[in-house]
Amino acid sequence: MRYEVRLSGEGGQGLILAGIILGEAASVYDNLHAVQTQSYGPEARGGASKSEVIISDEPIDYPKVQEADILLAFTQESFDKYSPDVKEGGLIIVDSDGVKRTSAQKNVQIISIPFLRTAAEEIGRAIVANMIALGTIAEALEGRVKPESIEKAILARVPKGTEDLNKRAFDRGRQLYKERKG
Amino acid sequence: MRYEVRLSGEGGQGLILAGIILGEAASVYDNLHAVQTQSYGPEARGGASKSEVIISDEPIDYPKVQEADILLAFTQESFDKYSPDVKEGGLIIVDSDGVKRTSAQKNVQIISIPFLRTAAEEIGRAIVANMIALGTIAEALEGRVKPESIEKAILARVPKGTEDLNKRAFDRGRQLYKERKG
Numbered sequence: 001m002r003y004e005v006r007l008s009g010e011g012g013q014g015l016i017l018a019g020i021i022l023g024e025a026a027s028v029y030d031n032l033h034a035v036q037t038q039s040y041g042p043e044a045r046g047g048a049s050k051s052e053v054i055i056s057d058e059p060i061d062y063p064k065v066q067e068a069d070i071l072l073a074f075t076q077e078s079f080d081k082y083s084p085d086v087k088e089g090g091l092i093i094v095d096s097d098g099v100k101r102t103s104a105q106k107n108v109q110i111i112s113i114p115f116l117r118t119a120a121e122e123i124g125r126a127i128v129a130n131m132i133a134l135g136t137i138a139e140a141l142e143g144r145v146k147p148e149s150i151e152k153a154i155l156a157r158v159p160k161g162t163e164d165l166n167k168r169a170f171d172r173g174r175q176l177y178k179e180r181k182g
Numbered sequence: 183m184r185y186e187v188r189l190s191g192e193g194g195q196g197l198i199l200a201g202i203i204l205g206e207a208a209s210v211y212d213n214l215h216a217v218q219t220q221s222y223g224p225e226a227r228g229g230a231s232k233s234e235v236i237i238s239d240e241p242i243d244y245p246k247v248q249e250a251d252i253l254l255a256f257t258q259e260s261f262d263k264y265s266p267d268v269k270e271g272g273l274i275i276v277d278s279d280g281v282k283r284t285s286a287q288k289n290v291q292i293i294s295i296p297f298l299r300t301a302a303e304e305i306g307r308a309i310v311a312n313m314i315a316l317g318t319i320a321e322a323l324e325g326r327v328k329p330e331s332i333e334k335a336i337l338a339r340v341p342k343g344t345e346d347l348n349k350r351a352f353d354r355g356r357q358l359y360k361e362r363k364g
Contacts, residue, residue, distance in 0.1 A: 016202060020220065021183070022285060023220055023222055024226070026222070027222030027223070027226040027227070028226050029220070031227070033222065033223050034221075034222040034226075035220070035221045035222070036218070036219065036220045036221075036222075036248070037217060037218065037219045037245060038202065038205055038216075038218045038219075039216075039217045039218075039242070040205055040206065040209030040210070040215065040216045040218075040244065041209070041215050041241060042213075044209040044210050044216075045209070045210055047211070052349060054283070059220070059223065063219060063221065063245055063246055064245055072268065099290075109269075141327070150360055159341075
């Protein structure tokens with residue numbers, strides 16, 4: 001089992017933290033191997049942000065995402081750039097306000113969820129959009145990493161006093177995914 | 183120019199954040215390519231932590247540290263594990279309380295600095311030991327990444343209200359390195 005997750009959007013959206021939490025959930029709580037990477041090229045200066053997590057049941061020799069199993073795209077730019085590299089049969093999860101135009105050349109599923117709006121309007125803190133996204137990814141992983149492990153990793157990582165807020169956002173993300181999948 | 187930095191110690195010492203800041207400094211402020219990685223294996227469950235940054239003036243194909251130019255080791259365990267992988271002519275920076283026994287099979291320089299103690303006793307916050315270490319690394323990089331760029335990346339990343347504290351720690355780290363080097 002090798003599973004590749006790419007989180008993409010803009011700086012300030014907390015995607016690096018989300019990647020770190022997913023890597024820690026897989027390794028510390030679920031006994032898997034994980035590599036979590038930020039690659040910065042000239043695009044970093046434009047404010048683009050990308051965080052990658054590779055999960056495997058054996059040591060990971062090649063730590064770069066080749067074809068993502070799951071792509072999260074918070075912005076149109078990140079969707080346009082990374083959607084061609086999603087695996088046949090893979091999943092793209094987009095923010096419904098950040099990504100207005102979607103299309104795919106191959107058999108991938110695209111799910112649209114208002115992460116940023118839900119964070120700002122329902123939870124009351126735009127900054128937890130990343131945790132809503134983690135909740136969605138937790139479900140999309142279909143048990144490869146346990147949602148309970150991701151929750152533990154969140155609670156171990158977020159600032160003291162914000163645990164409830166982050167847990168609410170995570171739970172809301174899980175629920176939104178289930179509603180979309182029907 | 184390809185330059186490899188490995189930061190190693192325990193969870194909770196802020197080494198991942200230090201790695202992220204160094205990667206952002208190199209790319210966003212100094213126009214370099216950078217890859218920043220956490221690899222988690224079974225050792226993650228023992229509390230060990232490792233963060234790697236590779237800096238280059240061209241795109242980075244192989245994103246794993248092969249032979250570190252600089253190793254930071256906050257614990258004896260991390261020194262024992264990673265010191266054999268430091269490049270001939272490379273530099274090992276250890277925390278003087280965390281690493282009591284040092285030795286090297288090849289020509290590497292070892293510098294010992296009381297990061298954790300200076301953070302706790304001088305700056306008053308143990309948590310900024312990672313920023314003191316970044317200050318030390320900023321000098322050891324000898325201009326490959328500008329200290330001013332690392333400072334900017336720190337101020338952009340740390341929680342609002344802690345900028346002064348973190349800058350003081352960073353400056354103290356630069357000074358400690360200069361004192362050691364004479």
